Amino acid sequence: DAMVIQNPRYQVTQFGKPVTLSCSQTLNHNVMYWYQQKSSQAPKLLFHYYDKDFNNEADTPDNFQSRRPNTSFCFLDIRSPGLGDAAMYLCATSRDKGQQPNQPQHFGDGTRLSIL
Amino acid sequence: AQKVTQAQTEISVVEKEDVTLDCVYETRDTTYYLFWYKQPPSGELVFLIRRNSFDEQNEISGRYSWNFQKSTSSFNFTITASQVVDSAVYFCALSEATYGNKLVFGAGTILRVKS
Numbered sequence: 001d002a003m004v005i006q007n008p009r010y011q012v013t014q015f016g017k018p019v020t021l022s023c024s025q026t027l028n029h030n031v032m033y034w035y036q037q038k039s040s041q042a043p044k045l046l047f048h049y050y051d052k053d054f055n056n057e058a059d060t061p062d063n064f065q066s067r068r069p070n071t072s073f074c075f076l077d078i079r080s081p082g083l084g085d086a087a088m089y090l091c092a093t094s095r096d097k098g099q100q101p102n103q104p105q106h107f108g109d110g111t112r113l114s115i116l
Numbered sequence: 117a118q119k120v121t122q123a124q125t126e127i128s129v130v131e132k133e134d135v136t137l138d139c140v141y142e143t144r145d146t147t148y149y150l151f152w153y154k155q156p157p158s159g160e161l162v163f164l165i166r167r168n169s170f171d172e173q174n175e176i177s178g179r180y181s182w183n184f185q186k187s188t189s190s191f192n193f194t195i196t197a198s199q200v201v202d203s204a205v206y207f208c209a210l211s212e213a214t215y216g217n218k219l220v221f222g223a224g225t226i227l228r229v230k231s
Contacts, residue, residue: 031217042207042221043161050217057218088159094217102149102168102211105219107161 003027006091006108013081014116021076021111023091030097032074033105034066035090043090049074050096078113086115118143120210122222129198130230137193137225139208145169147213150184150191155224156204167191198229 004025013019023032030051035043047056049068063085065077078085089112092105119142129135141150152164165175167184175182179196195202208222 033217042223043219044221045218048217055216090161092161096217101213102166102217104151104163104166105161105217106163107153109158109160112159 004091004093004106004108006089006111008111009109010112010114012114012116015083016080019078019081019113021078021089021091021113023074023076023108024072025091025093025106026072027093027095027106028071029093029095029106030071031094032068033092033094034064034074034076035092037088037090037110039087046076081113081115083115086113088112118145118148118210118212118215118220120208120220120222122206122208122225124225125223126226126228128228128230131200132197134194134196135198135227135229137195137206137208137227139191139193139222141189141191141208141210143189143210143212145212145214149211149213151209151211151219152182152191152193153207153209153221154204155207161207164193195227198227200229200231203227203229 007022033048034046037043046060067075088110090110091108094103094105121140148169150167154162172184181194183192205224207224209219211219
């Protein structure tokens with residue numbers, strides 16, 4: 001089945017140690033998103049790629065970076081994780097084209113990040 | 117500015133009861149899109165419905181129905197004959213044509229269905 005796959009499902013890292021979360025998709029969607037969701041809160045958009053164009057949200061900390069080497073893969077890099085970065089990280093995709101904008105986003109199962 | 121309000125933090129019902137989840141939104145755009153997503157305990161967000169601002173028709177899909185009223189800026193979601201498997205967090209979300217793909221979520225409503 002076509003889907004959005006996030007690895008790993010659970011990630012534990014040490015305070016200040018860089019960590020990378022990965023997302024792949026078989027939907028061939030042109031837009032990929034990263035969200036942060038803290039406990040009992042709504043998902044919050046960090047950034048997204050519209051094709052190869054990177055769009056960063058104004059309030060996303062510099063500590064968070066992203067890479068999209070090809071259509072299928074997108075990575076979230078946290079350069080120096082702090083205790084406040086412990087959260088669920090959700091990857092999503094959508095197929096948005098000029099005449100069909102704002103299409104539904106399809107989410108992966110998420111990666112739950114813990115910081116020791 | 118775009119904003120979504122889900123005033124109900126948590127709702128508990130007994131199986132087979134009907135339940136309505138409220139969603140009120142704010143936007144200055146004339147073109148916008150409204151969504152509902154379900155997040156079960158396993159964590160993934162599941163897309164339920166998308167509505168654009170020009171389509172005020174109500175929609176029914178099985179036990180689910182949605183009531184979109186622009187006059188009150190509301191997009192409410194009703195589950196008929198609720199089941200235990202409906203237990204989840206439900207998010208209402210808004211995206212505006214001006215801001216492209218950005219989804220703004222409400223705080224979510226926790227629905228607990230007891231057998």
